[in-house]
Amino acid sequence: MANDDALLVVRRALVFTALAWLVPLVLSGANYRMFLSDPGTWARFLVAVGAFVLAEQHVERGLLMKLAHFFKVPLIPTRSTSDAAKALARAHQLKDSVLAEVICLLCGLTISVIAVFGSLPNTSWAAYPALDGPRLTLAGWWALFVSMPLVGFLFFRAVWRHLVWALLLRKFASFDLRLVATHPDGKGGLGFLAEYPKSYVLFVLGASSAVATAVAKHLLYEDISMGIFASIAGGWLIFVLSFFAFPLSAFSIALSHLKESSLLIFGSHATSFQRAAERKTLGVNVVTSLPEEDNQQEVGLDVTEQFRAAQDLATMLVDKGACLAVGSAALLPFAVAVVTRVPANDLLEVLEKLLLL
Numbered sequence: 001m002a003n004d005d006a007l008l009v010v011r012r013a014l015v016f017t018a019l020a021w022l023v024p025l026v027l028s029g030a031n032y033r034m035f036l037s038d039p040g041t042w043a044r045f046l047v048a049v050g051a052f053v054l055a056e057q058h059v060e061r062g063l064l065m066k067l068a069h070f071f072k073v074p075l076i077p078t079r080s081t082s083d084a085a086k087a088l089a090r091a092h093q094l095k096d097s098v099l100a101e102v103i104c105l106l107c108g109l110t111i112s113v114i115a116v117f118g119s120l121p122n123t124s125w126a127a128y129p130a131l132d133g134p135r136l137t138l139a140g141w142w143a144l145f146v147s148m149p150l151v152g153f154l155f156f157r158a159v160w161r162h163l164v165w166a167l168l169l170r171k172f173a174s175f176d177l178r179l180v181a182t183h184p185d186g187k188g189g190l191g192f193l194a195e196y197p198k199s200y201v202l203f204v205l206g207a208s209s210a211v212a213t214a215v216a217k218h219l220l221y222e223d224i225s226m227g228i229f230a231s232i233a234g235g236w237l238i239f240v241l242s243f244f245a246f247p248l249s250a251f252s253i254a255l256s257h258l259k260e261s262s263l264l265i266f267g268s269h270a271t272s273f274q275r276a277a278e279r280k281t282l283g284v285n286v287v288t289s290l291p292e293e294d295n296q297q298e299v300g301l302d303v304t305e306q307f308r309a310a311q312d313l314a315t316m317l318v319d320k321g322a323c324l325a326v327g328s329a330a331l332l333p334f335a336v337a338v339v340t341r342v343p344a345n346d347l348l349e350v351l352e353k354l355l356l357l
Contacts, residue, residue, distance in 0.1 A: 013053040016154075020147040021045035027139040028125040035125040035139065043213035043333070045147050051206025052154035055199075059158070062199025063165055069192050070172060080175040091168040095161050101153075104160060108152020109145075116144045151210065158203055166247035169193070173250035181262035181310040187317060188255050194319035197244040197326045204240055204329040211236055216337035233334040240330040241323065248317040255315040262310035269303045 021041065028035040035041055067088070070076055076084045094100065116126070116136075126140030136144065178189075185191030215232050218224045224232075275285055 009054060009057045013050050016053050016150065017046055017050045020049045020150050024125075024139040024142045024147055027142055028137065029139075031125040031137070031139070038125065039213050039337075040217065041125075043209040044151050045143075047209045048151055048206040049154060051202045051209070052151075052158060055158070055202035055206065058202060059161075059199045062196060066193055066196050073178070073189070075177050075179070075189060076172065076175055077178055084172065084175065087168055087171045091164050094164045100160050101157060104156035105149065105153045107156045108149040108154075111152045112144055112148030115148060116140070155207060155210075162200070162243070169247040170250040173254060177254055179254060179258050181258050181266075181313050182306050186309075186312055187314050188258050190251055190255070190317055191319070193251070194248060194317040195322050197319075197322040200244070201325050201329045204326050205332065208236065208240075208330045209333040212333035212337045215334075219337075229334075229338070233331060236334070237327060237330050240326055244322075244326065251317055252315050255313065255317075259310060259313045259315055262313070263307070266303045266307040266310055269301070270307050273302055 024041070024045070025032060025035050070084070074081075125137065126143055127134040127136055180189055183189040183191070187194060212233070215224070215229060219226070219229045278285055
C-alpha cells in the first residue's frame with residue numbers, strides 16, 4: 001500500500017513537472033537553448049514543482065505521526081479530549097478548504113503576472129522584440145498562465161497548510177498537557193514534536209531553489225554585491241527557521257511552568273532527604289536544627305536524579321537534527337548558485353558573511 005502511494009506521488013510529480021517545465025521547453029521551439037540555459041526554468045519549473053509535489057506525502061505522513069503521539073501516550077488529558085477532537089476536525093476542514101485553494105491559485109497567478117511583466121527581457125525564450133516593446137512567445141504565455149501559477153499555487157497551499165498545522169499545535173499547547181520534567185527526551189515528553197520540521201526538507205529545498213536563483217540572477221548582472229547576496233541568504237535561513245519556530249514556541253510557556261514547578265517540588269524533597277540523611281549520620285543538622293525535625297527518622301526517597309533532570313529540561317522545542325536538515329535545505333541552493341555563477345575569489349566574502357550570522 002505504501003509503495004502504491006509512493007508510486008502515485010511520483011507520477012503526480014512527473015505530470016506536474018511536465019506541465020510546468022517540459023511543455024514550455026517544447027513551445028520554445030528554436031529558442032530551446034535559451035530555455036535550457038535559464039537557471040530559473042530549472043529551479044522553479046522543475047526542481048521547485050517536483051519538490052513541492054513530492055514533499056506533500058512526506059509532510060502528510062510526518063504530521064499524522066506527530067498527531068497520533070498526542071493521543072496514544074496520551075499527552076492530552078481526558079477533560080480536553082473533546083476540545084482536541086474539535087480542533088483537529090476544524091484543522092482538517094481548513095486544510096482542504098476549496099476557498100483557501102482558490103485564494104492560493106489567485107496568489108500564484110498574481111505573482112506570475114508581476115514576475116513576468118515586471119522583468120520581461122527584450123529577447124528570451126519567453127519574449128521577442130516588437131516595435132511597441134517585447135511580446136510573449138507561446139512558451140512565455142504558457143509560463144504566465146500555467147507554469148508560474150502552478151509554482152505559486154503549490155507553494156502557497158503548502159504555506160497555508162502549515163499555518164493550519166501551526167494553529168492546531170498552538171491550540172494543543174493551551175491544554176493542560178500531561179508532561180513530565182524527568183522524561184528522557186529532555187523536553188517533557190514533547191521531543192518528538194521538535195522533529196516535525198524534518199518532514200518539510202523537500203519543501204524548503206524547492207522554495208529555496210526558486211529564491212536563490214532569483215537572487216543569483218541579480219548577482220550575475222551585478223545589481224547586488226556579494227555581501228548583500230550573503231545577507232539575503234542569511235535572512236532566508238532565519239525566515240525558514242522562524243517558519244517552524246512559530247508553532248513550537250507555543251509550548252515554551254508550559255515547559256517553563258513545568259520546569260519551575262518540578263524544581264520547586266524536587267528541591268523541597270531533596271532538602272528534606274538530605275537533612276534527614278545528615279541527622280541520621282551526625283545526629284543533628286549542621287545548620288538550623290528544628291525541634292520538629294528531631295523526631296523524623298524516615299529518610300525518604302533520594303530525588304537527586306529527578307532534580308537534575310528537571311534542571312536540564314529544555315523550555316524551547318529545538319531539535320538539532322531538524323535545524324540542520326532544514327537549514328541545509330535552505331542554504332544548499334544558495335551555495336550552488338554561488339559556486340556555479342560566481343568567481344572563486346568572491347566566495348570567501350560570502351562565507352565570511354554567513355559565518356558572522
